[in-house]
Amino acid sequence: MVIIMQNKLKDNSVGIVLPKTVEIKYGLQLDCGKNLENFSLTYETYGELNSKKDNAILICHALSGDHHAAGYHSVADKKPGWWDSCIGPGKPFDTNKFFVVSLNNLGGCKGSTGPNTVDKKTGNEFGPDFPIITVNDWVNSQKLLADYLEIDTWACVAGGSLGGMQALQWAISYPSKIKNSIVVASAAKLSAQNIAFNEVARQAIITDPDFHDGRYNNFGVVPKRGLSIARMLGHITYLSDDSMRQKFGRDLREGKLHFGYDVDFQVESYLRYQAQAFVERFDANTYLLMTKALDYFDPAKEYNGDLSIAFENTQSRFLVVSFTSDWRFSSSKSHEIVKSLVKARKNVSYSEIESNNGHDAFLMPIPNYLGVLKNFIDNIL
Amino acid sequence: MNRKDFKIIAEWIQKDSTVLDLGCGDSTLLDYLVSNKNISGYGFEKDIDEVQESIKKNINVIQSDFNTGLAEYIDSNFFDYSIMTQALQENKNPDHIILEMVRVSREGIITFPNMGFWKNRLQLGLGRMPISKSLPNQWFDTPNIHLCTLNDFEKLCEDLKITILEKKVLNNRYSSNLLLKILPNFFGEIALYRFKKY
Numbered sequence: 001m002v003i004i005m006q007n008k009l010k011d012n013s014v015g016i017v018l019p020k021t022v023e024i025k026y027g028l029q030l031d032c033g034k035n036l037e038n039f040s041l042t043y044e045t046y047g048e049l050n051s052k053k054d055n056a057i058l059i060c061h062a063l064s065g066d067h068h069a070a071g072y073h074s075v076a077d078k079k080p081g082w083w084d085s086c087i088g089p090g091k092p093f094d095t096n097k098f099f100v101v102s103l104n105n106l107g108g109c110k111g112s113t114g115p116n117t118v119d120k121k122t123g124n125e126f127g128p129d130f131p132i133i134t135v136n137d138w139v140n141s142q143k144l145l146a147d148y149l150e151i152d153t154w155a156c157v158a159g160g161s162l163g164g165m166q167a168l169q170w171a172i173s174y175p176s177k178i179k180n181s182i183v184v185a186s187a188a189k190l191s192a193q194n195i196a197f198n199e200v201a202r203q204a205i206i207t208d209p210d211f212h213d214g215r216y217n218n219f220g221v222v223p224k225r226g227l228s229i230a231r232m233l234g235h236i237t238y239l240s241d242d243s244m245r246q247k248f249g250r251d252l253r254e255g256k257l258h259f260g261y262d263v264d265f266q267v268e269s270y271l272r273y274q275a276q277a278f279v280e281r282f283d284a285n286t287y288l289l290m291t292k293a294l295d296y297f298d299p300a301k302e303y304n305g306d307l308s309i310a311f312e313n314t315q316s317r318f319l320v321v322s323f324t325s326d327w328r329f330s331s332s333k334s335h336e337i338v339k340s341l342v343k344a345r346k347n348v349s350y351s352e353i354e355s356n357n358g359h360d361a362f363l364m365p366i367p368n369y370l371g372v373l374k375n376f377i378d379n380i381l
Numbered sequence: 382m383n384r385k386d387f388k389i390i391a392e393w394i395q396k397d398s399t400v401l402d403l404g405c406g407d408s409t410l411l412d413y414l415v416s417n418k419n420i421s422g423y424g425f426e427k428d429i430d431e432v433q434e435s436i437k438k439n440i441n442v443i444q445s446d447f448n449t450g451l452a453e454y455i456d457s458n459f460f461d462y463s464i465m466t467q468a469l470q471e472n473k474n475p476d477h478i479i480l481e482m483v484r485v486s487r488e489g490i491i492t493f494p495n496m497g498f499w500k501n502r503l504q505l506g507l508g509r510m511p512i513s514k515s516l517p518n519q520w521f522d523t524p525n526i527h528l529c530t531l532n533d534f535e536k537l538c539e540d541l542k543i544t545i546l547e548k549k550v551l552n553n554r555y556s557s558n559l560l561l562k563i564l565p566n567f568f569g570e571i572a573l574y575r576f577k578k579y
Contacts, residue, residue, distance in 0.1 A: 319436075338443060339454045342423060345399075349436050351429065351444045368429050375436040 012088045013080060014046040014071035014095055021111055024144050031134040031296075038120070041145050042111025043067050043103035046087060047095035049151070055381055056151040057093055058142060059083060059102040060159030060166035063234070063290045064282060066110035069102035070095075083160075085365040092373035093158070097381060101149065106141050107133040107289040115285035116217070128214025128285055135162075135297045139169045143177070155380050158182035160362035161329060162290065165297045168337070171314040172299050180380055181314075182373070184321045185362040187333035188307050188340070189298040194328065197237055198291040201230035205284050214285050227284045228275035235274055240325035240358035300340075307340035318348040319376045321369065323361040349376065385555030386492050386573055387413055390464060393490060393547065393575050394418050398461035401425070401486060403447045403478070404468040407434035415440070422460065425450055448473060451481045460486040469493040470525040480541060483578040488546065492573045495550070497530030497566040514553040515570050531566040538576060547575040 021042045028036045044067050049056060059069050061082070070087035072080055081102075087093040093100050104112040107130060115130040146154065157170040157178050164186025171181040187194075205211060208226030212219050239247075248267040263269045303309035318341055322334035331352050341348040351372045355361040361369070387410050394400065397419050402411050405424025408431075414420040424440060425447040426432050435442035443454065463486035465478070470493055472478050482489035494515040495501075501511035510520040518525065529537070531550065538545055550561050550569030560568045 335453060342443075342454055343456060343459075345421070347441055348423075349432075349440075349442050351432050351436075354429070368433070371433050372436060375433055378437070379439045 012090050013084065014088050016075070017044050017046065017068075017071040017073065017081075019044050019067055019073075019111060022145065022148050024141070024148065026144055028137065028141055028144070030131050030137050032132050034131040036106070036113070036131065039106060039113035039141070040111070040117075041103050041106070041113075041141065042108075043101060043145065044069065044071075044081075045102075045149075046070050046100040047098050049099040049149070053151055054153065055097065055155055056099045056101060056146075056149070056153075058146070058154050058157045058170075059087065059093070059100060060138075060142075060157065060163035061102070061105065062159065062161035062163045063294065064231075064278070064287075065163070066108060067102050067104040067112075068110070070100070082363060085363065086370065086373060092370055092377050094374075094377070098155065098377075101145070101151075103142065103145060105133070105138050107286060107293075109283035109286040114283070115214070115289065116283045125217055127217065130285065130289065132292050132296075133289060135165045135169050135293055136173065138166055138293070139173050142166070142170075143174060146177070152177065154178045154180075156180040156182060156377065158184070159186070160184040161186055161359065162294055162297075165294075169297075169299060171316045171318070172310055175313050175315045178316045180319070180376075181316045182319045182321075182376070183334075183337060185323055185326055185329045185334075185359055186320075186337070187297075187329050188300060188337050190295055191333070195295045197233065197328070198295055201233055202288055202291055204229035204233070205288060208284075211284065214288075216284065222279065223284045224279045227279050227282065227287060228272075230287060231275045231278040231282075232271045235271060237328040238359040240327065240356055242325060242356040243358055243360075246356070307336065308343035311341055311344040311346055314344070314346055318346060319372070320348060320350045321353060321362075321372060322350075323353050323355045323357065323359070323369075325356045326359045326361060328359040384409075386466065386551065386571060389549055389573055390414075390466070390490055390492075391417055394420065394462055396420075399459075401455065401460045401463040403451070403463060403465040403482070404471075405435060405440075405442060406431050408438050408440040408442060410464070410466065411435075411440045412438045448478065451478075451485060455485045457484050458487070462486050462488050462490060464490045466492045467494065470528045472527060475527050475529075476537060476541060479537070479543065483543060483576070488575060488577045489543075490573070490575050491534075492571060493534070494525075494528070495531055495566065495569045495572050496528040497532065498570045499567050500570075502567075513570070531569060531572050534572065534574065538574075542579055543576050544579055545574055545576045549573040 021040050023040050025038050065082050068081040069083045070081040089096045104110040107114045109116050115126050119126045157167045159167045164183035167181045167183050170178045205226035208223035210221040211223040251266040253269045299310045300307040320334050320338050322331040338350045353369045400420045400422035402424040405426045408424050424442045427446045432444045463482040469475050504511040550565040551571045553570045
């Protein structure tokens, strides 16, 4: 155990971290019209807040992420947090210099108030009655977390995919409370194709006989099949044709075809394994909610579809990053953001990183990607 | 800052103006213009290593090939100046780029190596493609696919209905002399032009 621990620490890791939970006693007015009173947010922090309190960075998670962005919860953990490649001593989000905050968003299933927590008003689990949360709602809830942590202004808000949408929304909603916004493999709005993928995922879950209109916990079951299929579909869209060819090709799991409908190819085995692991750690109602938050995001909507007007009052610097092989959040979606920021005459840099890892590239330690992040973040303080 | 052509360019640029640098490299020029002329603007650069250096300097850089990127990102008459240093000859369609420059900005500034420089003429006269300080590559591995002389450039501007506002011709030490002033297309190695539409 001690040896594992030492290896992990040597690897520029933030080491063992413990999540915290804060009760926010405040009525949050949601975009859907409902009011969420008194909710809790689970979060982790890495590094130290300095005396000026100007070195805080907020990390926003994507669809299936949570507050555990870096380090390990215990020495027995096989994997570190989801953005460990970028957060730690000497890494782009350098914890020797910055105080990094990462939270589980409202509606999540890892500690923050969401469908699988108990509604204190009724004494029952929220389940499907949990209100639909938008990116804008998340940003408002994150502002309350900032207030609790006595952080007036974020040195930076950063995220990939759905997390990047939050970084954009922060710059729009609280222009004077964010100095830098890092938007990776994201979009200012989803394409019809992207919404379509989300709809297939939702239908897989909702039509699972074990779904029970979202009250599956009352029946002691989980819509495993639906959630598995949703995850498999998602997973395929997060990889590229190239990376799947390299990783699996047409390799057979047992060296021969079975002439049946069970697993023949390695790629099938991989998808089933990933789906199984996901079902054990994720909640179906949260998955539905997260996909809706993705679909609804469109900050330009209230400005006649003109994104540059949505950016007009922003004050932060922006870094936008995309990956060449990402087709779920293609580079053209990032171009749209960059074009609108230029049009609004905002400070923005953009890099399109060569990678064959598809959308998942934003989680990976690709040298040019880490370099771009590091060079940008090093100028923050 | 060791490139004298950058100093000349800076003299041509008004304080507090907006600038677009096409093929900005490591953004040395933009950095210089920010410090000395308080400009704001962006660089276009397709090479990731140069993009890294630009971001390190805190300069706005857009990783994109400006041959396609200009049309995609930049509205007409958006900048005061667009600049392209020592890259005209590397373009597939130099005429198209020049027109794009006057579309997106009030004035364009271009620098390029003069193919009409006497040493180039001499080498060609002796039967070999020219190689010099400003044209260091062999014919088979050069990025320079559209070299021109001062006269060629001025003729193209005339054809494109572009007005040349100012012109400087320098030797490879980026300085001028009497010979250069009398016979620029023969003695000039590097040309700088400032121009606008009509």
